[in-house]
Amino acid sequence: MQNLDSLRPPRHPVDPRAVRWWTAQALVWTVPPVLLLAAGALIFAPARPWLLAALAVVAIPSALYVAFMPRARYRVHRWEVTDDAVYTSAGWIWQRWRVVPMSRVQTVDTVRGPLQRAFGLSGLVVTTASSAGAVRVQGLDHRLGADLAEQLTEIAHAHPGDAT
């Protein structure tokens, strides 16, 4: 993983099942348009060359996305919780590393979409007082996610401060 010179990645990778979840998610988005175009090419003979061209334009990047995105994402999505801070890295194209001190944590929630639930995963959402958005860790084992949320809430509770 390309990294900043002296910054080490967060300790923990997300759950390996996240790769399958991201693949499924990518398929949900990419398969319907491909199928539609293919069906169109089968049915409407006169427009076939155009539809096939469109199919190629859509299908090739889609296939690459499905093939490479989940693994790339798995490599960069990492997290770590210490007594003092939450540290995450994410983003397979636009990389980002975030640190939120524990004293600034406002709420800790877990979120689970239907697809994520099917894979036994959950996401952790750590909000702060900033409107710039919450820190998210997606693709954790759902039991670990729940424990982590509880633990984080406790640690954050132990830190005094008004979190702004």
Add this chain to the structure above:
Amino acid sequence: MTGHRDPSVTGDRDPSVTGDRDPSVTGDRDATVTGRDAPGAGERLDPRTPLLGLRWLLPPLASTAVAMIVTGGRPETGALIALGITAAVFVLLTLGEVARWATTRYRITRDRLELRTGLAHRTRTVVPRDRVRSVDLTASVFHRVLGLAAVRVGTGQDRGADRLTLNALPAARAAALRAELLAGAATSDESGHVARFSPGWLRYALLSGWSVLIGLVPFGAFFRLLDVIGVNPAEVSALTALWSALAASPLLGAAIAVAVILLIGELGSVLLYAEAWWGYRLVREPSGSYLVRRGLLTTRSLTLSAHRLRGAELSEPLLLRWGRGARVTAVATGLPGKSEDAHESRTLLPPSPRAEALRVLADVLAHVPARDGRTAPAPGGESRTAGAPAPAETPRLEELRLRAHPRAALRRRVVRAAVATAVFVVPFGAAQALFTWWPGWAWAAPGVFAAAALAFAFDAHRALGHTVTPRFLVIRCGTFRRRTVALDRAAVIGWTITRSPFQRRAGLATLSAATAAGSGVYRVRDIAPARALALADEAAPGTAPGAFTPFRISPAPGERILSEPGHEG
């Protein structure tokens, strides 16, 4: 799966009420209040309040009058029907206003402010007095004619319905209420006066970037009006004559049109500026809060509690910068997002001479209350005296030496300028190929564009800069709108380093400081990754370790070693 919410972490951001879990504003919509309240439970609004409804009459009356004039006093049936409907709506609105007045009561007790309103749908709003952070008075022209003012009580919370409005009270009563609710509010204007309007500032209104748009408004309104009263523009002989005259010599016509639009736009800008900022005064009250009074027709008096102040920003849009002017806005919490309201109450100084802006900025920064990030400030705006004493620092922005960003950042901007130029040139080339009449000298346009883009690229790089003072993180960026923000280091609540694919190739990174105040995040764009880490360390408040420090493999030379990475979560 349910979320995990710990009340003590979730709820009170405001430490002034420890242990009190009462939300700042309780809107009990029909929940607890049933039946009629005892008469006389609290004070009424001013009985003249329903008269404010008269303002709804003005637009229909005006449009009717115009229609009468245009049609020569022979109104069509359609116009009469419209008038009838207007009258009916007005009667309904007025009845509604009367009902609102009759059913509204407010009460101030020792520890809370209470408002009950609504005829069928009773609403009771309670604001604990120790949560009151701002009391803003607004008086429109109609209010002022009637001697009234609207009072808006805010609690400084980010939540949506976080305030209580009393519309309207007698002006004197409104001012008294403000003084009563805000302990330590200025009793006279002269205490702690920071800045005052000077009519010469109106010239900075001319440098508003919005002038062209403002100039177009009357034309749009004019044609809209013609449409409303059912006149086809093509049938107005004066207009067609004007049009053919302009079409006869397109260049001259275009020049005249542009000149007229600009003239109207600049006039409009000056009028809007005067309406908003005439009589402006910035006062720092004994409590440390800032009070902005302003307005020509509609007068406003807005409070910014010292509690919410986390820094300030100098903003210099291109034209204003060329005219050596600047604006000052507060970086404050609890002024949510991008709403008109928030924008209004954030502006501490309107476009004015740059020297004045720097002076006001320094004054505000010197009075940002000290907060060490872990201990809560004391209630009632006394944090400046109660907390740790603020470091004796009055940062003069013009004296700070900002650290420039690497050459690679300049290269990125030059590349962007080149791309923009290419996008501009392509249609030119196409036009050249397609139209035989396309004049050769038109190629001057892409040339000028390229030169300007390059100049802006260099200017944008010159604008980039950052530094850390004992109390503030100072970031400057932007060429079309240069912003220099000084953010209290203790107000940073999270750090992010981001790298786009282009930044990775150029060996750059962006460091973002998240905060509860202002725009929520302030970015130091395009610096070396090692510098981003070092900056996050330097900007940590006081002697606290840098956010990324525990997660570094080995400390850089000269860095302090603070702790081993904490145990796993």
